[in-house]
Amino acid sequence: MFRFSLTKRPKTSREPFSLETLSKASRLRGATVTEGICPYCAVGCGQLIYSKGGELIDIEGDPDSPISGGHLCPKGANAYQLAVNSHRVRNVLYRAPYSDHWETKTMEWAVDQIAQRVKTTRDADFTTRDEQGRLLNSVRSIGSLGGATIDNEENYLIKKLLGGGLGVVSIENQARI
Numbered sequence: 001m002f003r004f005s006l007t008k009r010p011k012t013s014r015e016p017f018s019l020e021t022l023s024k025a026s027r028l029r030g031a032t033v034t035e036g037i038c039p040y041c042a043v044g045c046g047q048l049i050y051s052k053g054g055e056l057i058d059i060e061g062d063p064d065s066p067i068s069g070g071h072l073c074p075k076g077a078n079a080y081q082l083a084v085n086s087h088r089v090r091n092v093l094y095r096a097p098y099s100d101h102w103e104t105k106t107m108e109w110a111v112d113q114i115a116q117r118v119k120t121t122r123d124a125d126f127t128t129r130d131e132q133g134r135l136l137n138s139v140r141s142i143g144s145l146g147g148a149t150i151d152n153e154e155n156y157l158i159k160k161l162l163g164g165g166l167g168v169v170s171i172e173n174q175a176r177i
Contacts, residue, residue, distance in 0.1 A: 027057065027058075028050050028057070028058060030052065031050040031051060031052045031057055031058075032050070032051050032052070033048055033049070033050055034048075034049040034050075034051070035047070035048065035049075035062060036048070036049045036059075038068075038072060038073075038075075038076040038079065039079070039147070040073070040075045040076055040079075041073075041075075042174055043067060043068070044067050045061065045062075045065060045067050045068035045071070045072055045073070045076055046061065046062030046064065046065025046066075046067060046068055046070075047059055047060065047061060047062055047072070047076065047079065048060050048061070048062045056080070056083055056084060058080055059079045059080040059083070060072075061076070061077075091104045091105075092104065092105045092106065092107055092109065092110040093105070094109075094110070094113075118142065118166070121139070121141055121142055122139050122142065122166055122167070124141070125139050125140060125141040125142075126138075126139055126167060127139070127140070136167075137167045138167045138168075138169050139166060139167045139168050139169065140169050140170065142162075142166070142168045142170070143168065143170035143171070143172070144158060144162050144168060144170065144171045144172065145172050145173070145174065146158055146171075146172070146173040146174060147173075147174055155173060158171070159171060
């Protein structure tokens with residue numbers, strides 16, 4: 001027959017977990033926390049981005065976010081896996097016209113290519129005046145579609161650069177679509 005003594009207690013905690021579990025600390029302890037916004041859609045759910053030693057260690061929903069209250073959709077909840085995925089392309093890949101393979105290029109090369117192509121396209125299609133002589137200063141062969149999670153300041157700069165600076169007419173933002 002088994003007897004249970006109240007005077008001799010087993011060496012475990014009173015809680016429903018082990019002493020070993022009690023001695024462990026959160027892997028987020030000591031991490032730098034940066035508030036962010038989920039990049040996937042127009043909702044703009046808040047995220048907490050944790051890093052240690054300059055390395056990303058976790059991303060989770062921000063419970064103080066007035067938008068999402070700490071909840072994230074499946075895409076937002078997987079933002080960490082997207083960022084640290086070993087299969088993620090981290091270089092500029094370029095495939096020349098009619099080529100059958102990709103070449104690795106530098107970011108500077110890619111930015112120069114984009115700038116040259118925008119200038120070439122703008123120069124080829126820039127319209128100063130319409131048939132009635134009205135001032136247009138417009139380009140209709142270039143367009144811009146902005147992301148909904150960029151802030152007002154970034155939208156302002158995009159509008160000024162593309163509209164005022166380059167004369168691009170087709171400027172849209174995902175938040176309005």
